[in-house]
Amino acid sequence: MIPAIVPFRIKKKSIEILNQRLLPHTVDWVSCKSMKDVFVSIREMHVRGAPAIGIVAAYGYVFGALKLMKKNFSPKLDEVTALKEYLDSARPTAVNLMWATTRMEQIFTKLLAEKADMGAIKETLFLEAAAIHREDEESCSRMSHAGADYIASKWPGKKLRILTHCNTGALATGGIGTALGVIRILHQRGLVEVIYADETRPYLQGARLTAYELKVEKIPMYLIADSMAGFLMKQGKVDLVITGADRITKRGDVANKIGTFPLSVLAKEHGIPFYVAAPESTFDREMEHGDSIPIEERPAYEVLEIQGKKVAPDVPVLNYSFDVTPAENIEAIFHDGSDKVFRSAKL
Amino acid sequence: MIPAIVPFRIKKKSIEILNQRLLPHTVDWVSCKSMKDVFVSIREMHVRGAPAIGIVAAYGYVFGALKLMKKNFSPKLDEVTALKEYLDSARPTAVNLMWATTRMEQIFTKLLAEKADMGAIKETLFLEAAAIHREDEESCSRMSHAGADYIASKWPGKKLRILTHCNTGALATGGIGTALGVIRILHQRGLVEVIYADETRPYLQGARLTAYELKVEKIPMYLIADSMAGFLMKQGKVDLVITGADRITKRGDVANKIGTFPLSVLAKEHGIPFYVAAPESTFDREMEHGDSIPIEERPAYEVLEIQGKKVAPDVPVLNYSFDVTPAENIEAIFHDGSDKVFRSAKL
Numbered sequence: 279m280i281p282a283i284v285p286f287r288i289k290k291k292s293i294e295i296l297n298q299r300l301l302p303h304t305v306d307w308v309s310c311k312s313m314k315d316v317f318v319s320i321r322e323m324h325v326r327g328a329p330a331i332g333i334v335a336a337y338g339y340v341f342g343a344l345k346l347m348k349k350n351f352s353p354k355l356d357e358v359t360a361l362k363e364y365l366d367s368a369r370p371t372a373v374n375l376m377w378a379t380t381r382m383e384q385i386f387t388k389l390l391a392e393k394a395d396m397g398a399i400k401e402t403l404f405l406e407a408a409a410i411h412r413e414d415e416e417s418c419s420r421m422s423h424a425g426a427d428y429i430a431s432k433w434p435g436k437k438l439r440i441l442t443h444c445n446t447g448a449l450a451t452g453g454i455g456t457a458l459g460v461i462r463i464l465h466q467r468g469l470v471e472v473i474y475a476d477e478t479r480p481y482l483q484g485a486r487l488t489a490y491e492l493k494v495e496k497i498p499m500y501l502i503a504d505s506m507a508g509f510l511m512k513q514g515k516v517d518l519v520i521t522g523a524d525r526i527t528k529r530g531d532v533a534n535k536i537g538t539f540p541l542s543v544l545a546k547e548h549g550i551p552f553y554v555a556a557p558e559s560t561f562d563r564e565m566e567h568g569d570s571i572p573i574e575e576r577p578a579y580e581v582l583e584i585q586g587k588k589v590a591p592d593v594p595v596l597n598y599s600f601d602v603t604p605a606e607n608i609e610a611i612f613h614d615g616s617d618k619v620f621r622s623a624k625l
Numbered sequence: 626m627i628p629a630i631v632p633f634r635i636k637k638k639s640i641e642i643l644n645q646r647l648l649p650h651t652v653d654w655v656s657c658k659s660m661k662d663v664f665v666s667i668r669e670m671h672v673r674g675a676p677a678i679g680i681v682a683a684y685g686y687v688f689g690a691l692k693l694m695k696k697n698f699s700p701k702l703d704e705v706t707a708l709k710e711y712l713d714s715a716r717p718t719a720v721n722l723m724w725a726t727t728r729m730e731q732i733f734t735k736l737l738a739e740k741a742d743m744g745a746i747k748e749t750l751f752l753e754a755a756a757i758h759r760e761d762e763e764s765c766s767r768m769s770h771a772g773a774d775y776i777a778s779k780w781p782g783k784k785l786r787i788l789t790h791c792n793t794g795a796l797a798t799g800g801i802g803t804a805l806g807v808i809r810i811l812h813q814r815g816l817v818e819v820i821y822a823d824e825t826r827p828y829l830q831g832a833r834l835t836a837y838e839l840k841v842e843k844i845p846m847y848l849i850a851d852s853m854a855g856f857l858m859k860q861g862k863v864d865l866v867i868t869g870a871d872r873i874t875k876r877g878d879v880a881n882k883i884g885t886f887p888l889s890v891l892a893k894e895h896g897i898p899f900y901v902a903a904p905e906s907t908f909d910r911e912m913e914h915g916d917s918i919p920i921e922e923r924p925a926y927e928v929l930e931i932q933g934k935k936v937a938p939d940v941p942v943l944n945y946s947f948d949v950t951p952a953e954n955i956e957a958i959f960h961d962g963s964d965k966v967f968r969s970a971k972l
Contacts, residue, residue, distance in 0.1 A: 302937070302938045303935060474943070476852075477826070477928065477936075477937070478852075479824070479826060479850040479851065479852060480850050482936055482937070485928070485929075485936050485937035486936060486937060489937045489938050489940045490937075490938050492940070493938050493939075493940050498941075499940055499941065500940075500941050500942060500943045501928055501929070501937055501940050501941070501942045501943075502928070502942070502943050502944075503826040503827045503851070503883065503884075503928055503944075504826065504850070504851055504852040504884075505823075505825075505826060505851040505852075505883050505884025505887060506883055506884075506943060506944075506945055506948075507887070508884075508886050508887030508890060508948065509883060509886055509887075509945055509948035509949075510943070512886060512948070512949075536850065536852050536853055536856060537850075537851075537852025537853075537855075539855050539856055539859060540852060540854070540855030540856075540887060540891055543855060543890060543891055543894045544887055544890055544891075547890045547894075581824065581832070581848055581849070581850055582832075582848070584931045584932070584934070584936065585931070585934050585936060587931070587932050587934055588650060589824075589829055589832050589833060589931065589932060590649070590824070590829070590832035590833060590836045590837075590848055591649045591836050591837050591840050592840075593836045593839070593840050593846060593847075593848050594845075594846065594847050594848070595847060595848045595849070596821070596847045596848075596849050596853060596857070597849075597850075597853075598853055598856055601853075601855065601856035601859070602856075602859075
């Protein structure tokens with residue numbers, strides 16, 4: 279299953295990033311030829327979605343490492359460390375970014391220790407980034423099938439009404455998506471009645487990206503304002519909620535796009551199961567509790583303006599980009615590991 | 626206390642309605658010279674806010690009644706009934722509209738029965754609309770003081786962090802507002818630390834109107850996306866929630882702007898008191914349960930477009946304009962009756 283749209287294209291000397299800020303009405307590819315270009319594209323959210331950010335950062339790391347080598351064939355340790363620190367600072371919450379840059383740094387450090395030549399370094403780093411990319415594609419497929427199997431066995435033969443938040447599809451990953459991947463597989467199996475897609479303010483990933491992906495795939499849907507989800511649940515119109523994740527702690531707390539936590543509380547209030555789908559790279563094995571996850575705050579203009587148009591007077595804004603859903607509110611996390619369904623601390 | 630901004634101005638032969646769709650960046654007054662003009666302004670949400678709609682509808686009724694009289698000095702019963710039915714159909718959820726038109730119809734019917742002359746009918750109907758207007762102004766003041774008294778006695782001397790939804794201020798009423806009226810009085814008494822104003826998608830009453838009113842009044846505030854409220858509560862940053870209402874049933878269930886119900890669930894989850902402020906005209910003494918309240922669905926474009934700019938592909942939309950908060954989730958309703966604090970069925 280090849281998604282009709284991809285978030286980036288790998289070229290010989292560049293990576294072209296689809297500027298998702300302008301979707302769905304304008305298709306604009308941003309050519310990134312340096313680590314800084316990639317950093318800016320991540321920070322400015324031309325590319326978003328935790329898995330996609332990780333992949334793009336891996337390719338960005340290749341640019342950074344090669345530039346460093348050209349300047350100084352035996353770079354100092356702090357110069358190497360600076361590469362990863364720079365890329366990691368683009369978005370602090372999603373752990374996939376740090377996971378990918380850590381993996382790249384390990385290879386790069388090893389190659390330097392082995393005194394590998396420039397050609398070998400270039401090839402090996404590029405292959406590692408490509409491996410991260412390919413593994414994410416496979417991971418999407420495995421977790422999507424795992425999630426669909428789990429859900430199909432829970433509601434045998436039932437066409438489901440599923441609520442989702444943000445964009446977790448092909449545009450957010452290297453494959454068919456995480457939560458939207460599960461939805462794609464359920465739809466293939468004839469098990470989707472309708473998807474309720476939260477528009478997902480302030481960045482409107484749901485309205486702009488999920489609506490677009492669902493439309494292309496001809497999956498029945500309704501777009502709703504984020505604040506409508508609770509009323510739909512109260513009316514008995516939602517069978518389950520499924521979202522992606524930006525970081526999952528050891529006990530199963532999940533950082534995800536702002537608005538996810540309230541959905542989990544509303545689902546609990548109405549006895550509706552709440553699921554998460556995420557690749558292994560989203561699990562932070564070093565962190566115990568969700569309260570420790572750094573939460574990115576983004577600029578005020580994202581709330582004060584919509585698509586460049588001012589909607590509010592100049593007033594102070596809080597713009598948290600993520601929130602944390604405690605493990606207790608999550609029935610299961612679909613992932614791509616050997617057991618494929620992660621049951622959190624409560625289970 | 627005179628609000629710096631009012632939602633309409635009464636002229637000799639017209640009512641000028643401030644087009645709130647264009648606020649805060651454009652101040653445009655729509656001149657209404659007929660009942661139909663008023664109907665359109667209500668339906669198109671040039672004027673919104675349950676109490677303001679009621680007042681404007683009363684003036685609109687005067688235009689309609691006089692036009693009918695000019696056509697036929699002894700109108701038939703169904704012609705008279707049609708006036709009220711027409712105006713009521715503009716917005717189905719807020720009961721203040723029906724309350725005001727019922728009051729106007731009763732006077733008009735009485736005048737017709739008394740065979741009053743044209744001049745007397747004109748004057749009496751106009752005075753009745755003006756009375757509805759003035760009573761709402763006084764009502765705002767009474768309920769705002771009642772609410773502020775209640776809250777001040779619950780948190781003596783504490784500067785409060787208050788979350789509110791939609792716009793419930795001078796722009797929504799004939800006076801200083803309902804929930805925002807309570808906030809105004811608390812601020813006068815030095816009891817406000819900060820207001821968190823939900824932007825209130827899809828119509829952005831919070832971003833456009835509440836932010837504007839709070840800015841003019843110099844009340845400290847943060848504008849937030851609706852989906853951020855839950856995370857602020859989880860972080861312990863919210864002392865109380867207060868909203869307005871569009872209809873309150875006998876048992877105390879409250880229809881209000883979409884997004885109110887989820888706030889009440891989140892408040893309950895975090896042990897945060899949830900309050901409502903509304904005038905007597907919002908109480909529907911005929912209706913027992915919130916499930917009976919008709920919920921307005923509005924056009925798809927309000928979600929697909931923002932200020933005329935397309936943000937999503939053409940996909941199906943659900944656009945419920947209101948939801949219902951059960952009495953159990955509300956600690957108290959501040960109103961303007963003799964006891965001033967309504968305790969719902971649970972209490």
